[in-house]
Amino acid sequence: MRVVICGGGVIGACTALFLARRGIEVIVVERTEVAAAASGKAGGFLARDWCAGTPLDALARRSFALHAQLAGDIPGDWGYRPMTVYSGFVAPDGDARQALPSKLRWLADGVVIAQRIGTHETTAIVHPRKFTSSVMDAALALGAQLRRGRITAIPRAADGATARGVEVEGSVIEADAVVIAMGPWSLLAAQWASLPAVYGQRSPSIVYDTGTDVPADALFLEHEDNGNAVSIEVFPRADGSTHVTALSDIAPLPLDPAAVTPDEDAIVRLQAMSERLSSLFDPARIIARQACFRPVTQDGLPLIGKVSQSEGLYVATGHNVWGILNAPATGEALAQLIADGAAQIDLSPFDPARLAPLDPSLLQTR
Numbered sequence: 404m405r406v407v408i409c410g411g412g413v414i415g416a417c418t419a420l421f422l423a424r425r426g427i428e429v430i431v432v433e434r435t436e437v438a439a440a441a442s443g444k445a446g447g448f449l450a451r452d453w454c455a456g457t458p459l460d461a462l463a464r465r466s467f468a469l470h471a472q473l474a475g476d477i478p479g480d481w482g483y484r485p486m487t488v489y490s491g492f493v494a495p496d497g498d499a500r501q502a503l504p505s506k507l508r509w510l511a512d513g514v515v516i517a518q519r520i521g522t523h524e525t526t527a528i529v530h531p532r533k534f535t536s537s538v539m540d541a542a543l544a545l546g547a548q549l550r551r552g553r554i555t556a557i558p559r560a561a562d563g564a565t566a567r568g569v570e571v572e573g574s575v576i577e578a579d580a581v582v583i584a585m586g587p588w589s590l591l592a593a594q595w596a597s598l599p600a601v602y603g604q605r606s607p608s609i610v611y612d613t614g615t616d617v618p619a620d621a622l623f624l625e626h627e628d629n630g631n632a633v634s635i636e637v638f639p640r641a642d643g644s645t646h647v648t649a650l651s652d653i654a655p656l657p658l659d660p661a662a663v664t665p666d667e668d669a670i671v672r673l674q675a676m677s678e679r680l681s682s683l684f685d686p687a688r689i690i691a692r693q694a695c696f697r698p699v700t701q702d703g704l705p706l707i708g709k710v711s712q713s714e715g716l717y718v719a720t721g722h723n724v725w726g727i728l729n730a731p732a733t734g735e736a737l738a739q740l741i742a743d744g745a746a747q748i749d750l751s752p753f754d755p756a757r758l759a760p761l762d763p764s765l766l767q768t769r
């Protein structure tokens with residue numbers, strides 16, 4: 404059996420690994436490079452039970468466990484580490500004083516820590532680009548192939564329903580099954596199959612080189628920006644980089660993933676907010692000013708499963724803010740679905756058929 408995976412983000416890479424572990428022939432087709440988009444620019448934060456009470460709970464718990472297993476199972480160093488998480492706020496006038504515990508004294512006056520919201524048992528972090536690349540490398544080591552190219556169509560067999568592979572800029576790669584995992588660009592697949600809309604929600608982030616100066620605790624802080632309360636998230640990672648993100652906007656998704664750029668105004672505001680948090684967020688320490696598009700669906704839940712009115716066609720996208728967390732269990736479940744006909748985890752909340760398909764005439768691809 405041969406499976407072609409469209410997209411080399413974290414979802415494509417994890418699906419490739421779990422399929423390759425079953426001895427299935429896998430070809431990943433990636434337009435730009437592995438982890439070129441959100442999977443390379445995310446925070447990398449993982450939480451075991453922050454989806455409790457939602458349809459994502461079982462997927463998130465399984466995935467959290469798989470992240471810990473993968474850290475021991477496959478080669479590579481992507482900085483997997485359990486972490487503590489605190490929430491709090493930044494006092495608008497900056498004069499609030501709090502006797503912070505010693506490990507939080509790197510924070511400026513005016514930052515108030517309200518409570519601990521994650522522990523080493525419930526929260527962790529990875530470097531998302533290094534994680535995605537290591538998972539892809541592990542799949543390649545098991546025989547998977549990675550080809551650079553742009554998927555331009557999903558050709559059908561004579562019955563008109565069965566996907567017979569993918570078209571990559573004019574040439575066809577034949578396959579028994581195809582997985583669409585192109586993040587927000589999965590929207591384009593609505594031209595080729597009956598699929599609901601996937602939107603891209605843009606978020607800026609700044610990455611600082613903080614070395615060992617910032618301890619390994621994540622922060623979720625309420626901050627006032629132009630009179631509005633916004634949440635700013637701080638993720639120190641094992642490689643000495645600290646990822647800071649806040650603010651998101653609706654912007655047109657560039658057709659080329661390599662053409663994604665941040666909104667300059669959003670970066671300026673995010674930089675000012677970061678400097679309010681700590682003098683360690685010094686502009687001289689900035690490694691990256693970037694943005695990425697989270698894949699989002701109409702009801703906020705991912706699309707994971709078989710595409711209706713098609714045979715041999717599957718989709719895995721729309722993971723929104725939890726794509727790094729939920730990638731391993733998504734890949735595992737898809738591999739089970741493709742190879743065994745059913746996944747161990749209940750995928751019914753993520754059935755693509757729950758949402759109306761997008762009218763392809765609404766797509767502007769130029």
Ligand SMILES: Cc1cc2nc3c(=O)[nH]c(=O)nc-3n(C[C@H](O)[C@H](O)[C@H](O)COP(=O)(O)OP(=O)(O)OC[C@H]3O[C@@H](n4cnc5c(N)ncnc54)[C@H](O)[C@@H]3O)c2cc1C
Pocket residue numbers: 409410411412413414415432433434435436437438439440441442443444445446447448449552553554555584585586587588605606607608648660694695696697698719720721722723724725726727728729
């Ligand atoms: C600022 C920010 C912070 C985040 N932080 C976290 C976090 O802390 N924890 C967490 O769990 N999640 C986080 N996320 C969400 C997470 O990054 C995404 O949900 C996840 O990366 C989506 O992965 P993906 O593989 O579906 O898509 P993508 O990463 O977008 O990958 C899609 C791939 O498809 C390729 N592609 C596109 N079109 C084609 C084509 N025609 N042919 C071939 N290839 C194509 C692209 O080049 C790309 O490599 C964050 C997101 C953002 C924006």
